[in-house]
Structures are given as structure tokens and as C-alpha cells.
Amino acid sequence: MERIGKYELAAMIILFEVGSSSLFQLGAKANRDAWISMLLAFAAGLLLLGMFLYINGQEGRRNFADTLRRHFGRWLGTLVAAAYSLYFAYESMRNVRDFGDLMATTFLTNTPISFIMLVLILLSGYAVYKGVEVFFRTVGILLPLVGFSYILLIVLFFASDVLRTDRILPVLEDGIAPVLKAVPSIVMFPFGQMVVFLIFWQFAQDKSFVPKVSICAYLVTGTILTILNVCNIMILGAPLAGISSLPLLHAVRMMTIGAFMGRIDAFVVMLLFLALFVKATLWYLSSVVVLGQLAKRTDHRAFVAPAGVLIYFASFLEPNYIYHIWIGIEVSTLRIFPWFQIALPAALLLIIAVKKRRSKR
Amino acid sequence: MNIIHRLFRSGISHKIAAQQLQQAPLQAEELSAELESNVALIKQIFGNSSDLVFRRLTAPIGAGLAVAAVYVEGIVNADKINDHILKPLMQPSENEVASPDGGPFALLWNRILTVGGIQEVTQTPQLFSALLSGQTIVLIEGCSRAIAAETSGGDRRSVEEPRSQNVIRGSKEGFTEDIVVNASLLRRRIKSPNLWMETRTIGKVTQTQVSVMYLKGVANDKVVAEIGNRLNKIDTDSILESGYIEEFIQDATFTPFPTIMNTERPDAAAAGILEGQIAILVDGTPFVLLAPVTFFKFFHSSEDYYHRYDIMTFIRIMRYIAFIMSMLMPSLYVAITTFHQEMLPTTLLISLMAQREGVPFPALVEALMMELTFEVLREAGIRMPRAIGSAISVVGALVLGQAAVQAGLVSAGMVIVVSFTAISNFVAPAINIAIAARLLRFVLIFLAGTLGLFGIMAGLLAILIHMAGLRSFGVPYLTPIAPFIAANQKDVFIRVPWWLMIMRPKLLVQQNQKRQGTTAQAAFASRKKKKSDQKQEP
Incomplete structure (x- = not known):
């Protein structure tokens, strides 16, 4: 049986939430x-997290x-x-597409996006x-690197x-x-996405640490995201931050430190690379794991290839990045998620x- | 019927036939009571090999007893044979011969042969293995039992300074080719009855001795059992080096990373054993295997623990950086000059690009060319005869370095990068991890040349995932970083002073984790007590 430790769980929550x-x-x-x-x-996300944790706490090691x-x-x-599996695959596909467009607009302007996404899906597939x-262990190694980089970035901003x-x-x-109008979509993305850990909490070495670790990690992510959000506005101003396609990158480009620290945007793209990779892979993994559970197989590997092919081709459904973002913000977050x-x-x-109450009586 | 049976066997299964042929000399045959027929049998099976010595003599016992001493020249201690076998046989004192009850065999066994290790031999396979491991066989006329006397010796390399893992401070002893000497080197360092040793013979033809040594009560019993199982499964005709064993028992074959460590240093092996590792000694090689092992162990030198902790922490971190450099430098250079020029400060960029102006190849080709050249140089440096060493360095440094730049074939920047890469690759204390970086470097250069930084990142992530999935005898390869074990961090990237390392590393050891303070001895005592309790229970 596969088991994950508390450090790995915290690392995954942080990287996943900061992710895209x-x-x-x-x-x-x-x-x-x-x-x-x-x-x-x-x-509000904390309330949702509490709900997920409660469900998880009631179910012990049941997948x-x-x-x-059962319910x-x-x-x-x-x-x-099955619907959840499909939903996870859809989320994964969104991240794959985000990733493809990020790379195609920053690093590899001449490389076809299909190839970039193929490399990513192969890499994710390997991890899955x-x-x-x-995969949790891998993320455990990545956390210090990514965490240190984000802290460095914030320090540099200041x-x-x-x-x-x-x-x-x-x-x-x-x-x-x-302000209130903007809240629901943020609850759905990224905080509500903690729902994915309903799949993974059961793998914890010791279930007793799950709530504490999850909530702590969640608080850390919330803080980081809020700080980055404020920084974006304080650097770019609200209108520019709102319309920029990659506000963080945009903000980083605005700053110069000394004579040589002028061009660290490649470094930021790498950070986003890691974060998106982790997120796309975790969605992909959860989709595959649920399929495995549905098929009552302990080994989920049979589903890696089909799910990968599905995610890869689904990422071409949207004609362009603008459409992709519009669907994401206007349709998915408010109607599907x-x-x-x-x-x-x-x-x-x-x-x-209800069942619990009945059984008590 | 018999013929049909033979046809069937030889016709259908060559493999079985071949195996039989191989094992033919080892088919058991009883010794006969006639001395000459036994001698003839041995001669026939050894094909009259000239290094086999038959010393026939007539001992003045009774009415003269015909005896033959048989041994293989060169692997025996001739003095011992002369003094303790031949001399007492030829000149037995009166009281030795006085009461010949029990026959000549008992007389020789009890009174005449003054050798410690002695055993009775009645069948040929035993006889041959004894003969070939340096024992002297004493055949007696009229007796179907022979005596094998331990006389092994002969010239072997003495204990010298290890060639491959040099230190400034620390023991200068190195393992030798002799497994007995190697085991004694470990015994001298760990004077504990808990240092257990299991020996088996592996290799149907070479009959190589392989010993497993571990500290009972510290090493994980499951791992010891697993190593024993895997060793027992080895079915081969030859083991010439511990590398053979390593490939037979390692966890993962399709990986550039070693999952078993080897060392030429007894102090390093002893340190490993004390941390719960299991040593595998193989006769005929000074390289002792240590398992299980984690990735980070390959960056620790035994010297780390002999010098000051703060300095060694610095050096250790430098080793990790050098390892990453040796893997990444050329690919980063290629990626930045081809795809991400904006990352460089303008002045540096201008000077780099000016150098590359005259170079006809893309950076990828340039890098692959220079790296390959260097690999060839390095291989030549290892294999060439000493006498022409200087010629290689002249050719390497002047022709391939300076001249290539002047001729405009490569840029000076590339030469710097390749040289730095090469030097930093020698920093890793274990050569097998350095080789892994060497191999991965080419993959990464290729990725960098085609996909830039994106390719490098993808490559590194794939390597990381691969490493996170590796195991060495059940221990995850990246322990204690992934999975993260806080207690083990004292001796991974940093090294804390000795008095702080109270516990042995977790995961390697499951019981008796404490190595300092009185409880370390108490734990040993409690283990013994538990054992005796268990014995009493039934």
C-alpha cells in the first residue's frame, strides 16, 4: 500500500494551491x-476544507x-x-493548456504548442x-526550491x-x-480545488495528522497568494494587472535590482512551469486513481495511457488562449466547478x- | 532405451547437456582404498596440470606406509607444508608411532599432522574444492578417506593505501584481494560479537567466496534476509568482481544511478556497518559492497567525519553543487546561448556572441563535440601506459583546447564550460555517481539544444521522478529528503558535530537506533534478554 507522510502532504497542498x-x-x-x-x-474556502476534512474523517481508509x-x-x-474522474481530467486539461500557452508565449515562441503540451503530458504520465x-515525494523535493523562490521573489519586490x-x-x-461579486469565482478557483485531496487523504501514513497538516498548509498558501495578489496590484496598478495575461511575469519585469538582476523573468517562468506541472499532474493522477478505484483494481496503471490521450486531445478543443481563459473564468468556475x-x-x-444520527438512535 | 534417452536429451536440450558437461568434473566419486588409483583419478580430472604437486613418500610407520601429499603450487604456504605435513610424516617421533590403534588414518589425524584446520574427505567434489582453495590433501595407502589440511597461502598483495578513494586524514589501509584479510580488517575495527558474517560460495566454475557482514541488532533483519535470498538466487558460472554481484542483486537495472555502494576503505565500510548497512565482501576484489544505500550517501566521504564539522559541511555542500554543475553546465550554456540570450547581462552577451561569431556550428553541436572529445581524453588517460602520459596532456591541453579555439572550431566560452564541468565531475567521492552525471549530461545537452530551458526543466523533472521511485533494498533512494525524515537531516547536506548525532539514521535501522549514551549498550542488552525470553517461552 502506498503511503504519504505529513511533510509530503503539506508540500503537495502548498504547491498545488499556489500552482496555476x-x-x-x-x-x-x-x-x-x-x-x-x-x-x-x-x-469561505476554509469552510469548504472543513467539510472535505469531515467527510474524510468519517470514512477512514475507504477510498x-x-x-x-456507499452513500x-x-x-x-x-x-x-465517473463524473468526478471526468472533472479531474478536465481540470488537468485546463492546466495543460495553460502550460502550453505560457511556454509558447514566453520561452519557445517558434515551437508548436502541440509539441510543448505533448512533452508535458508525457512527463505527467510518467509521474502518474x-x-x-x-509523485508526492517528488513534490516534497520541489517544495523547498519553489517555496524559497517565491519568498525570494516577495523579498525582491520589497x-x-x-x-x-x-x-x-x-x-x-x-x-x-x-468585492463580494468577485468572491465566488475565487472560492471555486483555487481554494475549492482542495476537493481533490478527498482522493489522497486516505493514503496518509497516519490519518490523525491529516486535518492539522491540511489546514496549516492551506493557511500558508492563502497567505502567499494574497501577498502576490497585493504585490501585483501595487506594482502594475489594478487596471493593468487585470488585463495582463501573465501579471506576475509582468510585475517581475518591472523591477531591477543592481545591474545584473534585471532579467529574472526566465526564472519566474520556471517557477510557473513547476507549479503548473504539479497541478496538471495531480489532477491527472486523481482522475486515473478514481478510475482505478471504480474498476476495483489496486493498480491504476492501466488507465494512465487512455487518460493521458484524452487530456492531451481535449486540450486542443479551445481554439485560442483568450477563449480558453474566457471559458475558464465565465463558464467552468461558475457553472461546472x-x-x-x-x-x-x-x-x-x-x-x-443523517446516517450517523440514525445509527445513534 | 538408454540410447533413445540420450538422444532425447542431447537433441532437445542443449542447455541441459552443456550444464552436465560443465558439472562433469564435480560428479561425486568415492575415493578408493588404493593410493595410486586416487592419484591417477586426480591427475586425469585435472588434465595433468603441471602446477599440481604430488609428493609421494613412505612414512616410517609400521612396515612403511605409502602416503601422498597433493597440493596446488602457488596458492599454498610451502613452509607450512614442509614443517607440518612432510616433516612429521617422514620423521615421526617414537611416541607418536607407539600406539597405532585405529589405523593409519587416525594416527595421522591425531598425532602426526600438526595443522589447525583439518578435515576428512571421502568424495571427489570435496577433495577438489579443498585442493583448489589451497589445502593439502594427504592420501593414504589402504584407506578410502583422505585428509585435507589447511595450508593456504602464497603471494597476495599486502594491505596498501587504497588507490581510488584518497583521504588526507584517516586510515591509510585499503582492502585487498583476499577476503580473509578484508574480513579481518573489519573485525579489527568493530570488536563486537554482534558483527556477524555469513559466507557462501557463488559461481559454479570460479567457486568464489562471498561473505555478508553486518552488525546484528543494528542492521535490519529483513534486509539481511533479502540480501541472502538474492545472493542465493544467483546462478552463474563466474564471479570475478563485486560488480558481478552488484548487477545480480541490485533493485533497478534501468537506471544510471547506483543502488549499491562500493568502497575500498575499511573505515568507510565499518562506518556503514555501524549505521546499519550490510557489507558484501567478494574474494578477489578490494571493492566491498554496501547496501542499502541512499543517493546522498554517495556524497559523503569517510573523511567528513574526521575533520572539523563546520569545514566539512562547507565541503559537502560544495560537492552537491559541483555534482549539479557537472550535470547542468553545458546544457545551461547551450540553452542560454541558443534560446534565452536575454538572461545574460548585455556586456557578457556581447562578448560571448563575438566569440561565437566565427564558429560554424550551432551551440548544441559544439557542446556535444567538446564533451565527446573530453570523454575520449579521459578514457585515454585511464587506459594509456604511464610512459606516454605527458604526450596525452600536451595533445589534450594545447591541441584540443587552445588550437581548436584559434582555428575557430569552438568558442573559448565553450572550452571553459567543458573544462569546469569535467573538473567538477571529479569532486564526487564515489565514482559511480559521477558517471551517472556524465551520462545524463549528454541527454540534457540534447534537450537544451532542442527545447531550451524548458527541455532542461523537463529532463530534470523526469530524473527527479525517476529517482523518487528508486529503492535500494526497500529503502527509498532519496531518503531522508523524500520521504522527509527530520531526524536524519543532521548528516545529509550538513554534518553536525559528533556529539549531536545521537541516533543512527532511521529507515536503515529499525531497532537499537541510539548510538550514544548508556542506552546504546542497554539496547543491546535488552535485545539479548528478549531473545532469551523468547527461547524460554516454548
Whole structure:
């Protein structure tokens, strides 16, 4: 049986959550008050996390597909599990596409995006093939590198004089309404995506550390994301941060430290590379693991190739990056994600709670 | 019927026939009571080999007893044979011969042969293995039992300074080709009855002795059993070096990374054993295997523990950086000059590009060319006779370095990169991990030349995932970083002072983890107590 330690779990949560979220300016609708929306969504996300943790705590070592089957009934449960698998694959495909476009616009402008995404999917497939334990360990090694880099980046932001506090003032100029309007989409992306750990918590070496480690890691990510969000606004100003396709990269380009630290954007692209890789792979892995659980096989490897092919070709469905982002922000986050991140887990929670009550009586 | 049977065998299965042929000399045959027929049998099976010595003599026992001493020249200690076998046989004292009850065999066994290791031999396979391991066989007329007396010796390399793993401070002893000497070197360092040793013979033709040594109570019993299992499964005719054993028992074959460590230094092997590693000694090679091993162990030198901890911490970190450099430098150069020129400061970029102006090849080709050249130089440096060494260095340094740059074939920057890479590759204390970097370097250069930094990152990630999936006898290869074990961090990238390293590294050791303080001895005691309790239970 594969087992993951608490350090690996924390590392995965941090890298996964920071992942693609640092690619976008979250809560751009709230303009310069985006960071307030961030904090509100962060708190709402904590509630969701509590819900996921409760469900997980009730189920012990039972895997996700079996949990669904047990509470939704055999047929409906299977259907829901299959839907989750598909949803995970879709999330993975979104990250693969993000990755492809990031690379094609920054590093490899002459290389076809299909080839870049092929390399990524092969790499992810390799990690997925190696299994849960190996991938979590790999991320455990990456965390110090990525974490150190993000901290360095934030320190550099403060060290160079690009941060201008007047760009986030006045606070709440247009009242609370636009701030609140921006919250739901941030809850769905990235905080609600913690739903994926419903699959992986059961692999923990010792289930007792799961809630504590998960919440701590979640708090760390929320803090990092909020700081980056504020930095983006303070460097670029709300309007530019809102329309820039890669705000973090844009912000980094604005700063110069000494004579030689002028061009660290390649370094930032590498950071985004790692974060997106981790995220795309974890979604891919969860999709494959759920399929394995549905097929009642302990070895999920048979599904690596089919899922990989599906994700790869699905990433070509959208004609261009603009469309991809629009679908992501307008359609997926508000129409698809709530089902899997809120509705279905809430239903599950309700069933579990009712059953528990009945059994007590 | 018999003929059909033979036809069937030889016709259908050549493999079986071949095996039989190979084992033919080892087919058991009882010794006869006639001295001459036994001698003839040995001669026939050895094909009259001239290094086989038959010393026939008539001992003045009773009415004269015909005896033959048989041994293989060169692998025996001639003095010992003369003094303890031939002399007492020829000139037995009166009281030795006085009471010949029990026949000549018992007389020789009990009174005449003054040798410590002695055994009775009645069948040919035993006789041959004794003969070939340096024992002297004493055949007696009228007796179907022979005596094998331990007389092995002969010239072997004495204990010298190890050639491959040099240190400034620390023991200057190195293992030799003799397994007995090697085991004694370890015994002298670990004077504990808990240092256990299991010996088996592997290799149907070479009959090589392979010993497993470990510290009972510290080494993980499961790993010891697993190593024993894997050794027992080896079915080959020859073991000439510990490398053979390594390839037979290692966990992963398709990897450039070694999952078993080897050392020529008894102090390093002893340190490994004390941390719960298991040593595998192979006769005929000074390289002792240590398993299980983690990736980071390959960057630790035994000297790290002899010098000051702060300095060695610095040197250790430098080794890791050098390893990464030796793997990445050329590919980074290729990626930056081909794809990411904007990363360089402008002045440096201008000077680099000015150098490359006259170079006709893309950076990828240039790098591959120079790296290959260097690999050839290095291989030549190892194989060439000493006398022409200076010629190689002249050709290498002047012709391939300076002249190639002047001729405009390569840029000066590339020469610097390749030289630095080459030097940093020699920093790793273990050569087998350095070789892994050497091989991966070419893959990464190729990726850098085609996909730039993206390719390098993808390559590095693939390597990382691969390493995270490796295991060495059940221990994850990247322990204690992935999986992360906080307690083991004292001796990975840094080395803390000795008095802080109270515990042995986890995962290697499951019991008796403490190595300092009184509890270390207490743990040994409790283990013994537990064992005696278990014995009493049934």
C-alpha cells in the first residue's frame, strides 16, 4: 500500500494551491480591492476544507469511489465517481493548456504548442505511472526550491522600489458590492480545488495528522497568494494587472535590482512551469486513481495511457488562449466547478450526517 | 532405451547437456582404498596440470606406509607444508608411532599432522574444492578417506593505501584481494560479537567466496534476509568482481544511478556497518559492497567525519553543487546561448556572441563535440601506459583546447564550460555517481539544444521522478529528503558535530537506533534478554 507522510502532504497542498493561481490576477473584477475578495474567499474556502476534512474523517481508509458508492447507492455512486474522474481530467486539461500557452508565449515562441503540451503530458504520465507515493515525494523535493523562490521573489519586490502603496488606495472606493461579486469565482478557483485531496487523504501514513497538516498548509498558501495578489496590484496598478495575461511575469519585469538582476523573468517562468506541472499532474493522477478505484483494481496503471490521450486531445478543443481563459473564468468556475466542489460534497456530508444520527438512535 | 534417452536429451536440450558437461568434473566419486588409483583419478580430472604437486613418500610407520601429499603450487604456504605435513610424516617421533590403534588414518589425524584446520574427505567434489582453495590433501595407502589440511597461502598483495578513494586524514589501509584479510580488517575495527558474517560460495566454475557482514541488532533483519535470498538466487558460472554481484542483486537495472555502494576503505565500510548497512565482501576484489544505500550517501566521504564539522559541511555542500554543475553546465550554456540570450547581462552577451561569431556550428553541436572529445581524453588517460602520459596532456591541453579555439572550431566560452564541468565531475567521492552525471549530461545537452530551458526543466523533472521511485533494498533512494525524515537531516547536506548525532539514521535501522549514551549498550542488552525470553517461552 502506498503511503504519504505529513511533510509530503503539506508540500503537495502548498504547491498545488499556489500552482496555476499565481498565473492569473484573481479577483480582477474587484479592481484594487481584489485582495479583500481574496481574503473573503480564503475564509469561505476554509469552510469548504472543513467539510472535505469531515467527510474524510468519517470514512477512514475507504477510498473515494467506494465512499460515493456507499452513500449514493451503487449506480448513482458509480456515476458520480465517473463524473468526478471526468472533472479531474478536465481540470488537468485546463492546466495543460495553460502550460502550453505560457511556454509558447514566453520561452519557445517558434515551437508548436502541440509539441510543448505533448512533452508535458508525457512527463505527467510518467509521474502518474510511478504512482501516488513517488509523485508526492517528488513534490516534497520541489517544495523547498519553489517555496524559497517565491519568498525570494516577495523579498525582491520589497527590496526594489517598485511597490507603490498608493495603487491599492483608497480601500473599498466603490463599496463592498464589487468585492463580494468577485468572491465566488475565487472560492471555486483555487481554494475549492482542495476537493481533490478527498482522493489522497486516505493514503496518509497516519490519518490523525491529516486535518492539522491540511489546514496549516492551506493557511500558508492563502497567505502567499494574497501577498502576490497585493504585490501585483501595487506594482502594475489594478487596471493593468487585470488585463495582463501573465501579471506576475509582468510585475517581475518591472523591477531591477543592481545591474545584473534585471532579467529574472526566465526564472519566474520556471517557477510557473513547476507549479503548473504539479497541478496538471495531480489532477491527472486523481482522475486515473478514481478510475482505478471504480474498476476495483489496486493498480491504476492501466488507465494512465487512455487518460493521458484524452487530456492531451481535449486540450486542443479551445481554439485560442483568450477563449480558453474566457471559458475558464465565465463558464467552468461558475457553472461546472460548484457541482463538484460544493454541491456533491455537501450532499455527501448530509447523507453521512443523517446516517450517523440514525445509527445513534 | 538408454540410447533413445540420450538422444532425447542431447537433441532437445542443449542447455541441459552443456550444464552436465560443465558439472562433469564435480560428479561425486568415492575415493578408493588404493593410493595410486586416487592419484591417477586426480591427475586425469585435472588434465595433468603441471602446477599440481604430488609428493609421494613412505612414512616410517609400521612396515612403511605409502602416503601422498597433493597440493596446488602457488596458492599454498610451502613452509607450512614442509614443517607440518612432510616433516612429521617422514620423521615421526617414537611416541607418536607407539600406539597405532585405529589405523593409519587416525594416527595421522591425531598425532602426526600438526595443522589447525583439518578435515576428512571421502568424495571427489570435496577433495577438489579443498585442493583448489589451497589445502593439502594427504592420501593414504589402504584407506578410502583422505585428509585435507589447511595450508593456504602464497603471494597476495599486502594491505596498501587504497588507490581510488584518497583521504588526507584517516586510515591509510585499503582492502585487498583476499577476503580473509578484508574480513579481518573489519573485525579489527568493530570488536563486537554482534558483527556477524555469513559466507557462501557463488559461481559454479570460479567457486568464489562471498561473505555478508553486518552488525546484528543494528542492521535490519529483513534486509539481511533479502540480501541472502538474492545472493542465493544467483546462478552463474563466474564471479570475478563485486560488480558481478552488484548487477545480480541490485533493485533497478534501468537506471544510471547506483543502488549499491562500493568502497575500498575499511573505515568507510565499518562506518556503514555501524549505521546499519550490510557489507558484501567478494574474494578477489578490494571493492566491498554496501547496501542499502541512499543517493546522498554517495556524497559523503569517510573523511567528513574526521575533520572539523563546520569545514566539512562547507565541503559537502560544495560537492552537491559541483555534482549539479557537472550535470547542468553545458546544457545551461547551450540553452542560454541558443534560446534565452536575454538572461545574460548585455556586456557578457556581447562578448560571448563575438566569440561565437566565427564558429560554424550551432551551440548544441559544439557542446556535444567538446564533451565527446573530453570523454575520449579521459578514457585515454585511464587506459594509456604511464610512459606516454605527458604526450596525452600536451595533445589534450594545447591541441584540443587552445588550437581548436584559434582555428575557430569552438568558442573559448565553450572550452571553459567543458573544462569546469569535467573538473567538477571529479569532486564526487564515489565514482559511480559521477558517471551517472556524465551520462545524463549528454541527454540534457540534447534537450537544451532542442527545447531550451524548458527541455532542461523537463529532463530534470523526469530524473527527479525517476529517482523518487528508486529503492535500494526497500529503502527509498532519496531518503531522508523524500520521504522527509527530520531526524536524519543532521548528516545529509550538513554534518553536525559528533556529539549531536545521537541516533543512527532511521529507515536503515529499525531497532537499537541510539548510538550514544548508556542506552546504546542497554539496547543491546535488552535485545539479548528478549531473545532469551523468547527461547524460554516454548
